[in-house]
Amino acid sequence: MEFSLLGPIAVTTGSAELSLGPAKRRSVLALLLLQPNTTVPLEQLIDSLWEEEPPEHARTVVQGHVSRLRATLAEGGAEAYGIELATHGSAYLLRLPEELIDAHRFGELVALARPEAAPVDAVPLLREALGLWRGPALTGTVTSPPFAAAAHALEERRLTAVEALGRAHGALGEHEQAAAILYSAAVNHPLREGLIAGLMRALFHTGRQSDALEWFHRTRRLLNEELGVDPGERLRGAYEDILRAEAAGGGRTGAARPAGGAGGPSGGTSSGGSRSGASGDGSSATGTGARPVDGATRAPVQGSADRDEARGDADTPDTDGTRQGTPAGGRGGSGSGRTGAPPRLLPRPPARFLGREDQLAALTTVLTDGTTGESPLAVVAGPAGVGKTACAVQWAHLYAGSFPDGQLFADLRGFGEGDEAPPAEILGDFLLALGTPPERVPSSAQAASALFRSLVAERRLLVVLDNARSSAQVRPLLPGGPHCATVVTSRSRLDGLVATDWARPVGLQTLGHEEGAALLGAMLGPDRVAEDPAAARELVDLCDGLPLALRAAAAQLTARPRWRLARLAAALRDERRRLALLSAEDTGIAAALRMSVARLSADDARLLSALATSADGHLNASLAAALAGYDPERTQDGLDRLTEMHLVDEEATDVYTISTLTQLFARDERGEGGESDTGGTGDGS
Structure with missing residues (x-):
C-alpha cells in the first residue's frame, strides 16, 4: 500500500487505486499524511477544511470522513501493512511506516544526494526522487490556506531538488543536460533566483553566453516590476562570473569551471564514483578571487555531517542556506542507517584450506592500503577449479575484524548455470542487508547503485563479488567510500576494471x-x-x-x-574416464569447464577444440593457426581471448600451453568427457 501526496491524493494497493471519495475526505487523509504518526487535533482538521466560518455540524462531517477513510483503508488490507487510523480523544492518529508515503521517500532520496561531493551518485538519486512527482502536490484537496501553504512547501522542495540535479549534471560537465532540466522549471518560476542563476551558468558552459545574459536581464526586470527589488547575491554572482569569464576568453571550453570540480573532466575521478569536491577556496580557473562559474562554491567537508547525510539521518544544508530533510512530520531517519547488527554475508570458511600464503599476502597489501584515499579493489583471477572463491573467502574471514561495519558477499553467476546475476538483483540484496526497507529499494540498477554507494560512503565495509563474468557486471556493485574494500573473483582477468578502477590483479596458479x-x-x-x-x-x-x-x-x-x-x-x-572420476555429485572439473566454454564465441570454441588436438599441449600461434585453419590475425585474437579466460596459458612470448584436463574436455565435441551433467562449479570455481 502506497500513499501519494506528490500529485493527486491517492492510495494504491498492488495495481489498484482505492476510492477516496470527495475533496474534503481526501483533504483529511492528506493532512494526516503530512503529519504521520502524530496526533492531529479535530479542531486543526476543521480549520483546514473550511476557508470560511465552519458550519455547526463540522465536527460530525469530519468524524464521518474519518470513519469512511478507516473503512476504505481496511478494505485495502491496511492491517497487513502496519497501518492504523486511530482515534485519541478529540484527535486522530494515522499510524504507518513512513516509507509508504511518496513525500517521505522523496525527502530521503534528496537528503542522500550530494551534488557537488558525489555527482555521479547524486544524478540517479535525484532523478528517482523527482520521478515520484505526478503533478502539483496535494491535487484534489480543498483550496484553503493551510493546504496551499503545505503544497507550496512541497513545491519548494521539488524546485530545490531540480536545482540540485542541475548542479550535479554541471559538476559532471553535462551542461546541456543541466540546461534542459533547469529551463522548464525556470519558465514556470521566473522569479526564483537560484534556479535562474543555475540556468545561466549551464547556458554559459554550452556556449550560449547571450542567452545566459538575457535570462539575467529578463529576471532583473521582473523582480523590479513585480517586487520592486534588485537581483540578489546568487543571481548577481552568476552574472558577474559570466562577464569575468567572457573577458578571460572562457565559455564552452570549461576554462571557468572550479578547480578540481567534482566529477568533471578535470576532477580526476572515474565513472565509478566521485570522491573529490570543488577546490574549497572559492577561486575559479578564470583568476583569483572569482566565484566558480558553475556555482559550486565548495564541496561539503568530509566530516560528521557528511557521514550523517550518507546514512540519511540528518538534514543537509543546501547552497542557499536552506535545509533539505524529511517531510513535515517525518522522523528524520532513512530507515537504512546503521541500525541493528552489521551484515555478515560471507559463506562459511573453506574447509581444509591450505597454502596460498603469497596470494593472501598480496590481498592484504592491496586491500589494506590506506594511503591512496581510494576504495581498494582486488581481482582474484585464474582457471576454473583453481580455488579463487576459497582464497577470497579465506582472506575475508581472516580480516573480517578490519571491516566492523559488515561483510557483503554475492555470487554473480558469471560462469554458472543459467543467466548471470543482474546488478539490480545483487544491489537489492545488499540494500536489504544494510537495513533498507524493501519498499525503498530502487527498481533501477543505476539508482540502486547510487543509493548503495551513498549508504556505505563512510563505513568500513568489505564486499566480496564472486564468479564475475565481466567488468561491466562488477562496476555498479563497487562501493565508493575510502574505507571500503572489494574482492572480485573471475575466470577472466577483468582488464577493464584494471583500466578504469585501478583494480589490482592477484593471480592464482595450480598447486605444485x-x-x-x-x-x-x-x-x-x-x-x-x-x-x-x-x-x-x-x-x-x-x-x-x-x-x-x-x-x-x-x-x-x-x-x-x-x-x-x-x-x-x-x-x-584412462583418459576416457578421467573427467567422470573427477566429479563429485554437484561439482566437478567437467562441469566447471563446461561453464567456461559456454561463454566463448563459436570461433573461440572451435579454436579451443583445435588446440586440444595438440600432441603435448604446447604450441605457438603458427601451429594453432594451422590446427584451426584460421588466418594469423584471427588466431592471435582468439589466443588472446582464451588466455584472458585462463583456458590457455601463455608461458612465454608465443609459447602457449593447454592443460590436459582442458584438452580432454575440448576433444569431446559435446563437452561431456564421459560425464553426465553435474551442475555448477561450487566453491572451487
Missing part, C-alpha cells in the same frame, strides 16, 4: 606436488598419503594441480576407504 599432496593429506589423513607418496604425486599431475579436481579425487577415495592412492591413479590414467 608438495601443496597438492598436502591437500590430499588434509582431506584423507596424512598416513594414507604417506604410505604411497609417488602415487600422491601422480594424482596431483593427473588432476593438473587443480584444487577442485584434487578434492573430487579425495572424495572418491573417502568413499572407498580400502583403495590405495595408486588404484585411483591407475583409473585416472
Whole structure:
C-alpha cells in the first residue's frame, strides 16, 4: 500500500487505486499524511477544511470522513501493512511506516544526494526522487490556506531538488543536460533566483553566453516590476562570473569551471564514483578571487555531517542556506542507517584450506592500503577449479575484524548455470542487508547503485563479488567510500576494471606436488598419503594441480576407504574416464569447464577444440593457426581471448600451453568427457 501526496491524493494497493471519495475526505487523509504518526487535533482538521466560518455540524462531517477513510483503508488490507487510523480523544492518529508515503521517500532520496561531493551518485538519486512527482502536490484537496501553504512547501522542495540535479549534471560537465532540466522549471518560476542563476551558468558552459545574459536581464526586470527589488547575491554572482569569464576568453571550453570540480573532466575521478569536491577556496580557473562559474562554491567537508547525510539521518544544508530533510512530520531517519547488527554475508570458511600464503599476502597489501584515499579493489583471477572463491573467502574471514561495519558477499553467476546475476538483483540484496526497507529499494540498477554507494560512503565495509563474468557486471556493485574494500573473483582477468578502477590483479596458479599432496593429506589423513607418496604425486599431475579436481579425487577415495592412492591413479590414467572420476555429485572439473566454454564465441570454441588436438599441449600461434585453419590475425585474437579466460596459458612470448584436463574436455565435441551433467562449479570455481 502506497500513499501519494506528490500529485493527486491517492492510495494504491498492488495495481489498484482505492476510492477516496470527495475533496474534503481526501483533504483529511492528506493532512494526516503530512503529519504521520502524530496526533492531529479535530479542531486543526476543521480549520483546514473550511476557508470560511465552519458550519455547526463540522465536527460530525469530519468524524464521518474519518470513519469512511478507516473503512476504505481496511478494505485495502491496511492491517497487513502496519497501518492504523486511530482515534485519541478529540484527535486522530494515522499510524504507518513512513516509507509508504511518496513525500517521505522523496525527502530521503534528496537528503542522500550530494551534488557537488558525489555527482555521479547524486544524478540517479535525484532523478528517482523527482520521478515520484505526478503533478502539483496535494491535487484534489480543498483550496484553503493551510493546504496551499503545505503544497507550496512541497513545491519548494521539488524546485530545490531540480536545482540540485542541475548542479550535479554541471559538476559532471553535462551542461546541456543541466540546461534542459533547469529551463522548464525556470519558465514556470521566473522569479526564483537560484534556479535562474543555475540556468545561466549551464547556458554559459554550452556556449550560449547571450542567452545566459538575457535570462539575467529578463529576471532583473521582473523582480523590479513585480517586487520592486534588485537581483540578489546568487543571481548577481552568476552574472558577474559570466562577464569575468567572457573577458578571460572562457565559455564552452570549461576554462571557468572550479578547480578540481567534482566529477568533471578535470576532477580526476572515474565513472565509478566521485570522491573529490570543488577546490574549497572559492577561486575559479578564470583568476583569483572569482566565484566558480558553475556555482559550486565548495564541496561539503568530509566530516560528521557528511557521514550523517550518507546514512540519511540528518538534514543537509543546501547552497542557499536552506535545509533539505524529511517531510513535515517525518522522523528524520532513512530507515537504512546503521541500525541493528552489521551484515555478515560471507559463506562459511573453506574447509581444509591450505597454502596460498603469497596470494593472501598480496590481498592484504592491496586491500589494506590506506594511503591512496581510494576504495581498494582486488581481482582474484585464474582457471576454473583453481580455488579463487576459497582464497577470497579465506582472506575475508581472516580480516573480517578490519571491516566492523559488515561483510557483503554475492555470487554473480558469471560462469554458472543459467543467466548471470543482474546488478539490480545483487544491489537489492545488499540494500536489504544494510537495513533498507524493501519498499525503498530502487527498481533501477543505476539508482540502486547510487543509493548503495551513498549508504556505505563512510563505513568500513568489505564486499566480496564472486564468479564475475565481466567488468561491466562488477562496476555498479563497487562501493565508493575510502574505507571500503572489494574482492572480485573471475575466470577472466577483468582488464577493464584494471583500466578504469585501478583494480589490482592477484593471480592464482595450480598447486605444485608438495601443496597438492598436502591437500590430499588434509582431506584423507596424512598416513594414507604417506604410505604411497609417488602415487600422491601422480594424482596431483593427473588432476593438473587443480584444487577442485584434487578434492573430487579425495572424495572418491573417502568413499572407498580400502583403495590405495595408486588404484585411483591407475583409473585416472584412462583418459576416457578421467573427467567422470573427477566429479563429485554437484561439482566437478567437467562441469566447471563446461561453464567456461559456454561463454566463448563459436570461433573461440572451435579454436579451443583445435588446440586440444595438440600432441603435448604446447604450441605457438603458427601451429594453432594451422590446427584451426584460421588466418594469423584471427588466431592471435582468439589466443588472446582464451588466455584472458585462463583456458590457455601463455608461458612465454608465443609459447602457449593447454592443460590436459582442458584438452580432454575440448576433444569431446559435446563437452561431456564421459560425464553426465553435474551442475555448477561450487566453491572451487
